[in-house]
Amino acid sequence: MKILVLSDIHGNLEALEAVLEDSASQNWEEIWFLGDLAGYGPEPEACYRLLLKEKTLFIPGNHDLYLCGRMSGSFFSNESRKALIMSHSLVSGDFLNHMKELPVFQERKGVLMVHGSVEDPTRDYILGEPDALRNFKAATKKWVLFGHSHIQEYYSLSRRNLSSGRAETGQTLSLKGSRVLINPGSIGQPRDGNPDAAWGILDTRKKEFTFYRTPYNFRKTQEKMEAAGFSEFLIDRLSKGI
Numbered sequence: 001m002k003i004l005v006l007s008d009i010h011g012n013l014e015a016l017e018a019v020l021e022d023s024a025s026q027n028w029e030e031i032w033f034l035g036d037l038a039g040y041g042p043e044p045e046a047c048y049r050l051l052l053k054e055k056t057l058f059i060p061g062n063h064d065l066y067l068c069g070r071m072s073g074s075f076f077s078n079e080s081r082k083a084l085i086m087s088h089s090l091v092s093g094d095f096l097n098h099m100k101e102l103p104v105f106q107e108r109k110g111v112l113m114v115h116g117s118v119e120d121p122t123r124d125y126i127l128g129e130p131d132a133l134r135n136f137k138a139a140t141k142k143w144v145l146f147g148h149s150h151i152q153e154y155y156s157l158s159r160r161n162l163s164s165g166r167a168e169t170g171q172t173l174s175l176k177g178s179r180v181l182i183n184p185g186s187i188g189q190p191r192d193g194n195p196d197a198a199w200g201i202l203d204t205r206k207k208e209f210t211f212y213r214t215p216y217n218f219r220k221t222q223e224k225m226e227a228a229g230f231s232e233f234l235i236d237r238l239s240k241g242i
Contacts, residue, residue, distance in 0.1 A: 001029055001030070001109065001203075001204045001205060002026060002027060002028040002029055002201055002202070002203050002204075003028055003029065003030050003031070003032050003109075003201070003202040003203075003204070004023050004026070004028040004030070004031045004032070004199065004200075004201060005031075005032050005034070005145055005182075005184045005199065005200045005201070005202050005209075006019070006031060006032070006033050006034065006184065006187055006199050007033065007034035007035060007036065007061075007115075007146075007147030007148075007183070007184055007185070007186060007187065008034070008035070008036045008061065008147050008148070008150050008185075008186035008187060008188060008189060009033075009036065009037050009041070009044075009047050009186075009187040009188045010036055010037070010038065010039050010040040010041040010044075010063070010186070010187075010188035010189050011037070011038055011039065011040060011041025011042055011043050011044035011047060011087070011090065011188060012040075012041040012043070012047070012187060012188030012189065012197075012221050012238075013041075013042075013043040013046045013047055013050070013221070014216045014217050014218065014220050014221045015187045015188050015197040015214075015216045015218070015221070016047050016050060016051075016187055016188070016197075017050070017216075018197060018214050018215070018216035018217075019187055019197050019199050019214050019216075020050070020054075022212070022214040023199065023201070023212070023214075026201050028201060029055070030054075030055045030056070030057065031051060031054050031055065031056040031057070032056075032057045032106075032108070032111075032113060032145065032202070033051060033056055033057065033058050033059070034059060034061070034113055034114070034115055034145060034146065034147040034184070035058075035059050035060050035061025035062070035064060035115035035147055035148070036061030036062065036063045036064060036115065036147065036148075037051075037061070037063075037064055037095075038063050038064055038067055038084070038087045038090070038091055038095075039061075039063030039064075039066075039067075039080065039083055039084050039087055040063075040080075040083050040188065040189055040230075040234055041188050041189070041221065041225065042090065042221070042224040042225050042227075042228045042230065043090070043224065044087060044090050044091050044095070045090055045091050045092055045095060047188075048091070048092075048095050048098075057106055057108060057113075058098070058102055059102055059103065059104060059105060059106050059113055059114070059115055059121075060099045060102045060104065060115065061115045061147065061148065062075065062076075062115065062116065062122050062123065062148070063080070063084060063087070064099045065099065065104075065122055066084055067084060067087060067088060067091060067095075067096060067099065068096045068097075068099040068100045069096075069100070070099070070100065071122060075123060079231065079233060079234065082231065083230060083231070083234060086228065086229060086230065090228075104121040104122055105118075105121045107141065109204050110141060110142065110143060110204075111141060111143045111144070111145060111202070111204075112139055112140065112141040112143070112144045112145070113144075113145045113146075114144065114145075114146050115146065115147050115148050116146065116147075116148040117131065117135050117146060117148075118135040118138040118139045118144060118146075119134060119135060119138050125148055125149050126146055126148075126149065126155075126181060126183070127149060129155065129162055129164055132155035132157075132162065132164065132181055133157075133162065135181060136155075136157050136179055136181070139179070139181075142175075142178075142179045142180070143175055143179070143180050143182070144180065144181045144182070145182050145183075145184070145202070146181060146182070146183055147183060147184070147186070148183075149183060149191070150185065150186035150189055150190055150191035150192070151166070151183060151185060151186075151190075151191055151192050152166065152167045152183060152184060152185030152186075152190070152192060152198040152200075152211055152213075153165065153166050153167055153182075153183050153185075154167060154173050154180060154181065154182045154183070154209075155180065155181040155182075156173070156178045156179070156180050157178060157179040157180070158177055158178040158179070166192060167185070167200075167211035168211065169211065169212060169213045170210065170211070170212065171210065171211050172208050172209070172210045172211075173208060173209045173210075173211075174207065174208050175207040175208055175209060176207045176208075180209075182200070182209050184198060184199050184200035184211070185198025185199065185200075185211070185213075186198055187199060189237065189238065190241045191241065191242055192241060193240070193241045193242065194213060194241045195215075195218055195238060195239055195240060195241040196213040196214055196215045196216070196241075197213065197214045197215075197216055198211070198212070198213055199211075199212050199213075199214065200212060218238045218239055219239075221238060222235045222238055222239070225238075
């Protein structure tokens with residue numbers, strides 16, 4: 001089975017549409033979304049509606065949890081809180097009710113899905129090998145998909161040998177005989193110096209994960225953000241991948 005793995009869309013419709021078009025040739029059967037439909041971007045509701053048209057498994061991200069009242073604003077930076085306050089008017093009651101009902105992690109096909117980390121799905125980040133080792137210890141499944149950091153990367157543990165790396169476009173990671181933590185990267189706001197939308201394909205039959213990047217018209221998104229009143233910092237970072 002092939003699954004399209006997405007995370008951290010953050011209201012960026014142009015990026016999501018470009019990825020869905022680019023990934024169509026992969027003949028995936030489901031979408032697994034790892035959280036943060038909203039925050040930072042101008043069209044979270046349109047992104048949500050687009051995913052609803054597909055067979056999508058959702059988990060909420062911290063931004064989604066804040067909007068639906070399940071998370072305090074004290075966790076967020078001032079910049080994030082300002083964007084989230086604006087995002088209240090950009091999502092529907094259907095969106096909020098759906099986010100209220102979702103579990104903060106999901107298990108499917110032997111894979112554990114979280115937004116932040118296994119230790120704390122809603123807040124913690126996996127940002128390096130010490131974090132990865134703790135999460136390997138906490139995980140109940142061999143394979144874990146996570147997001148939150150907006151960085152496309154992987155950690156692989158085999159016979160106590162840990163390897164990790166930033167992924168390259170088209171790179172395929174074998175999951176056979178290893179425990180893995182995989183971040184497909186961010187659709188709507190990458191933070192690895194590359195503005196192209198990041199995503200991946202999980203092939204459960206071949207037991208492998210392939211990383212991809214897709215360019216999109218970020219200038220169009222920036223224009224929408226400017227019209228909606230988002231900050232110059234958030235607008236500018238889209239073109240820089242930071």
